[in-house]
Amino acid sequence: MRDVRVVYRKYDQRLHWHQWMKYLGEDQYGVWLGAPPNSVSQRGAEPEVSHSQAHVQLFRRDQWFTAIFNDEPRRTEIYCDISTPVTFGETEFTMIDLDLDVVKRRDGTIYVDDEDEFAEHQVLFGYPADVIAAAQASCDRLVQAVATEEPFLTIYKTYLDKIR
Template sequence: MRNVRVVYRKYDGKLHWHQWMRYLGEDQYGVWLGAPAGAIAQRGDEPEITMPAACVQLFPRDKWFTASFNDVPQKTLIYCDVTTPVTFGDEEFTMVDLDLDVVKRRDGTFYVDDEDEFAEHQVKYGYPADVVRAAQASCDWLVAAVMTEEPFLTTYKKYLDQVR
C-alpha cells in the first residue's frame, strides 16, 4: 500500500490543506487517492480535523483542477478545487489552490464558491493574466462537466468502494 501526501498551497506559497491519502490507481481521468472515514486533514497549521466520511480525490494530469468525492454522511458529494496543474511526486502531490470551487451537494444543488476570493487574490497575489484565464476556463468547464460527464457521474464510485 502506497501513501501519498497531498499538499495544497496558496499562490504565495503558504501551506493550505494537506493530508496523507492512499494510492488507489490511475485511469484516463487521472490519479485517484482515497482516505477512509476518520482520516486526518489539516489546513495550514490549524488544528487537525477528523474526516467524518470516506472520500476519494482525483488528480488529473495537465488540468487546472482537483476533485473530491465524498461518502455519506457528507452533504457535499463533489467538491472541485480550481488549481494549477498537479506536480506529481512519488510520495507527494502538490498544487496551488486558485480559490474557485465547484460544488455539487448530495441533494443535487450546485454552486460556484469563492468567486469573491478569486477576485481579491488576483490583486493581492498578482495572479498573471494566463493563470486567471486558465482558472476561469477550468471553472467554466467544471460547471457543465460536473453535472453531465464522467468521472463525475459514476466513475468515482468504484474508487470510493475501495476505501469504505
C-alpha cells in the same frame, strides 16, 4: 497501497490544506487517492480536522483542478478545487489552490464558491493574466461537466468502494 501526501499551497507559497492519502490507481480520468473514514486533514498549521466519511480525490494530469468525492451522508458530494496543474511526485502531490471551487451537493445543486476570494487574490497576489484565464476556463467547464460527464457521475463510486 502506498501513502501519498497531498499538499495545497496558496499563490504566495504558504501551506494551505494538506493530508496523507492512499494511492488507489490511475485510469483514463487521472490518478485516484483515497482516505478512509476517520482520516484527518489540516489547513496550514491549524488543528487537524477529522472526517467521519471516506473520500476519494482525483488528480488529472495537465488540468487546472482537483476533485474530491465524499461518501454519504456528507451533504457535499463533489468538491472541485480550481488549482494549478498538479506536480506528481512518488510520495507527494502538490498544487496551488486558486480559490474558485465548483461544488455539487448531494441534492444535485451545483454552484461556484469563493468568486470573491478569487477576485481579491488576483490583486493581492498578482495572478498573471494566463493563470486567471486558465482558472476561470476550468471553473466554467466544470460547472457543466460535474452534472453531465464521467467521472463525476458514477466512476468515482468504484474508488470509494476501495477505500471504505
